[in-house]
Amino acid sequence: MRFAFIIPLVLCAGAASAADDLSAAIQNxxxxxxxxxxxxxxxxxxxxxxxxxxxxxxxxGGVALGTGIAKAGVDNDIEDLEKQIExxxxxxxxxxxxxxxxxxxxKLKKEQKEFLDKYQAIAxxxxxxxxxxxxxxxxxxxxxxxxxxxxIAGAVLAGTNRVGGDLKSKISECLExxxxxxxxxxxxxxxxxxxxxELARAENIIKNCENWATVDIESINNKATGAVVSSGVGAxxxxxxxxxxxxxxxxxxxxxxxxxEKNLNTAANVLAGGTTVAxxxxxVFNATQIGAIKRAVNVAEACERALRQ
Numbered sequence: 475m476r477f478a479f480i481i482p483l484v485l486c487a488g489a490a491s492a493a494d495d496l497s498a499a500i501q502n503x504x505x506x507x508x509x510x511x512x513x514x515x516x517x518x519x520x521x522x523x524x525x526x527x528x529x530x531x532x533x534x535g536g537v538a539l540g541t542g543i544a545k546a547g548v549d550n551d552i553e554d555l556e557k558q559i560e561x562x563x564x565x566x567x568x569x570x571x572x573x574x575x576x577x578x579x580x581k582l583k584k585e586q587k588e589f590l591d592k593y594q595a596i597a598x599x600x601x602x603x604x605x606x607x608x609x610x611x612x613x614x615x616x617x618x619x620x621x622x623x624x625x626i627a628g629a630v631l632a633g634t635n636r637v638g639g640d641l642k643s644k645i646s647e648c649l650e651x652x653x654x655x656x657x658x659x660x661x662x663x664x665x666x667x668x669x670x671x672e673l674a675r676a677e678n679i680i681k682n683c684e685n686w687a688t689v690d691i692e693s694i695n696n697k698a699t700g701a702v703v704s705s706g707v708g709a710x711x712x713x714x715x716x717x718x719x720x721x722x723x724x725x726x727x728x729x730x731x732x733x734x735e736k737n738l739n740t741a742a743n744v745l746a747g748g749t750t751v752a753x754x755x756x757x758v759f760n761a762t763q764i765g766a767i768k769r770a771v772n773v774a775e776a777c778e779r780a781l782r783q
Contacts, residue, residue, distance in 0.1 A: 496668050496676060499651070499658040504781045506651035507683055510644055511774035517635055517694075518767045524631040525760040528705060528753050531624030535708070535750030538617035538715065542743035545610035548603055549739065555600040562593055604728075611723030614742060618719055621749050622712030625705045628756055632701035635763070637691050645686055648777070652683045675783065683777035689770045697763035701756045708752030715745030 563571065566589050574582065574590045582590065659676040662668035668676075721727060722738035 495658050496655075496662045496672060499655040500676060500679065500781075503648070503651040503655050503679060503683065506644070507648040507774075507777050507781060510641070510648065511771060511778055513641055514767055514771045514774055517637070518764060518771055520631060520635045521760055521764045521767055524628055524635065524701065525757055525764065527624050527631065528628040528701070528708075528757040528760055531621045531628060531705075531708060531712075531753035532750060532757050534617045534621040534624065535712065535746055535753050538614045538621060538719075538746035539743060539750055541610050541614040541617060542719070542739065542746050545607055545614060546739060546743065548607045548610060549736070552600060552603045552607060555596055555603065558596050559593065559600065562589070562596065608723060608728075611719065611739075614746065615716055615719040615723060618712050618716040618742070618746055618749065621746075621753060622709050622716055625709035625712055625749065625753055625756065628753075628760070629702050629705035629709060632698050632705060632756070632760065636695045636698045642691060645689075645691065648683060649686050652680055652686075656680050656684075678783065679777075679780045682773075682780040685773045686777070689773055690766070691770070694763060694766045694770065697759050697766060701759035701763065704752050704756035704759060708749045708756060711745050711752060712749040715742050715749055718742040718745060 569586060569589060571590070571593055574586055579587070655676060659668075659673060659680065662676075663673055718738055719742035722735055722742055727735050727738065
């Protein structure tokens, strides 16, 4: 009779222990897996901000390049006007323009007046084109400066928007807790010591949380590295372009060697193109990083939702 009481007690104790193990394993998974989503969502927000920032840099670089190309066209027009003025002067070498400009208009001969009017019309158009060229040069310089600033900001943000060691450890701990839960659930099923709802709940948690094993965390960091490098290149080219553009548009250069001015303008345009491309690449890296983070967020949300049920 004594053994008849002991055996049921032992079986009940074993069942209670198995049920407690399953409950403890679920609680352990909840502790290990909760909170990952919050940090990843913060990273996704930062990647979105950085995409917008480098996007502005790309647009600014494009504006600088477009403005530089437009300026080159205006500068060519100025060259043509200068040639016309020089040809006009040579055709009337015996009639200095300076003399005609200060002379009494009523005393000028018809031919002299026509010559002066033509000269002043061309010279006036040249002044207008030179002012336009100056303004376009200033726009190019300002756009390059904007692109440089946004690329610097983009490089800083991308450099910090990475999955650090703590988060990696957290994800590893979550996966380990899910492996433990899977083993405990299997044992409880074999020993028939847990209810079907308890087993189903554990199975749902395992199904959703074990997907962490399919998430490529390193791809998030690789895209951050790509964005840092591209933004850094864009910033370097943008700064060089800003300095070159400002120099090309300075009055001392505009009034000096025409060949040097043209070379500086060409270099500024090339640098504007370079920073535009680099900014565009950084924008792509940031945008694809959002996608990689979003996939991780989806796993984190599904896992934490299963743990709450």
